Amino acid sequence: MTHSLDIGGSLLLLGAGKMGGAMLEGWLALGLAPGNVAVLDPHLPAAAAAQLAEAGIAVNPSLAFLGTPAVVLLAIKPQVMEAALPSVAPLFGPDTLAVSIMAGKTIAGIAALLPPRTAIVRAMPNTPAAIGRGITAAVPNGFVTPAQKEAADALLRATGALEWIDDESLIDAVTAVSGSGPAYVFHLVEALAAAGSAAGLPADLAMRLARATVAGSGELLHRSDQPAGTLRQNVTSPGGTTAAALAVLMGEGGLASLMEKAVLAAKKRAGELAS
Numbered sequence: 646m647t648h649s650l651d652i653g654g655s656l657l658l659l660g661a662g663k664m665g666g667a668m669l670e671g672w673l674a675l676g677l678a679p680g681n682v683a684v685l686d687p688h689l690p691a692a693a694a695a696q697l698a699e700a701g702i703a704v705n706p707s708l709a710f711l712g713t714p715a716v717v718l719l720a721i722k723p724q725v726m727e728a729a730l731p732s733v734a735p736l737f738g739p740d741t742l743a744v745s746i747m748a749g750k751t752i753a754g755i756a757a758l759l760p761p762r763t764a765i766v767r768a769m770p771n772t773p774a775a776i777g778r779g780i781t782a783a784v785p786n787g788f789v790t791p792a793q794k795e796a797a798d799a800l801l802r803a804t805g806a807l808e809w810i811d812d813e814s815l816i817d818a819v820t821a822v823s824g825s826g827p828a829y830v831f832h833l834v835e836a837l838a839a840a841g842s843a844a845g846l847p848a849d850l851a852m853r854l855a856r857a858t859v860a861g862s863g864e865l866l867h868r869s870d871q872p873a874g875t876l877r878q879n880v881t882s883p884g885g886t887t888a889a890a891l892a893v894l895m896g897e898g899g900l901a902s903l904m905e906k907a908v909l910a911a912k913k914r915a916g917e918l919a920s
């Protein structure tokens with residue numbers, strides 16, 4: 646394989662769970678050289694560790710073995726940041742870039758646990774990153790050099806779309822919309838399937854219909870340049886079945902107000918995770 650994803654040095658992944666693992670999967674698929682990657686995750690299941698090691702990635706090597714990484718991806722849970730970061734802080738050199746994907750954790754909070762003047766990008770990806778169809782919003786601190794921003798850009802764009810933003814205060818709302826958003830979509834599948842069962846369909850058929858409907862609609866949205874509203878109207882015959890359903894979904898207390906409440910709850914939780 647040609648190694649086309651070049652970040653100008655090695656990558657250390659701190660935490661290889663669902664999101665860190667999804668990003669790594671995307672990067673390896675796009676040509677990040679496995680020999681340039683190390684993973685630190687003390688609780689990684691043995692099968693996952695063996696799979697990474699087989700791919701040529703250093704898994705839980707002794708810190709003395711690790712050189713100075715070009716990029717450290719912080720993909721641990723926000724709740725373990727205070728415990729986990731101090732152990733890797735000594736690995737940081739003056740040119741090491743930290744990319745955090747931790748929900749809620751602010752650049753200031755991360756910086757307090759790393760050497761002074763560390764370059765930090767705070768990013769919020771989502772799990773479709775695993776198939777190169779994620780979307781990430783990212784904000785750099787003042788110590789990120791153009792070369793480091795380029796490395797972060799290459800890494801984050803390799804997993805899908807990327808939006809650089811200047812205002813860190815937007816990240817909690819980003820988290821609530823696109824970071825957590827895939828879960829809302831998967832729940833839509835569950836709810837649609839359950840409603841199908843309630844309407845008389847066998848449960849397995851209802852699930853196949855719901856799953857294919859959401860996946861196909863997502864793909865149509867992806868390939869189309871039409872606004873979502875137009876794609877919705879294309880389904881909605883005047884006086885037809887869709888209009889009857891949308892009168893419920895778009896009526897008082899419908900999906901829009903429910904979604905607003907859900908997104909505000911997620912944003913509030915992100916703020917709580919900061920401390």
Ligand SMILES: NC(=O)C1=CN([C@@H]2O[C@H](COP(=O)(O)OP(=O)(O)OC[C@H]3O[C@@H](n4cnc5c(N)ncnc54)[C@H](O)[C@@H]3O)[C@@H](O)[C@H]2O)C=CC1
Binds near residue numbers: 749770825
């Ligand atoms: N799952 C998602 O869809 C998204 C998650 N995030 C963020 O990504 C981060 C990770 O979330 P998930 O992957 O969902 O959680 P996860 O629980 O699947 O992964 C966290 C990993 O960190 C490991 N870990 C625990 N203590 C550690 C330590 N001291 N050193 C190194 N690794 C350690 C765990 O063994 C686990 O594999 C969180 O901060 C979350 O806010 C961001 C965007 C989306």
Ligand SMILES: O=C(O)[C@@H]1CCC=N1
Binds near residue numbers: 748820824825
């Ligand atoms: O649920 C969470 O806290 C993380 C952040 C965004 C998606 N998952």
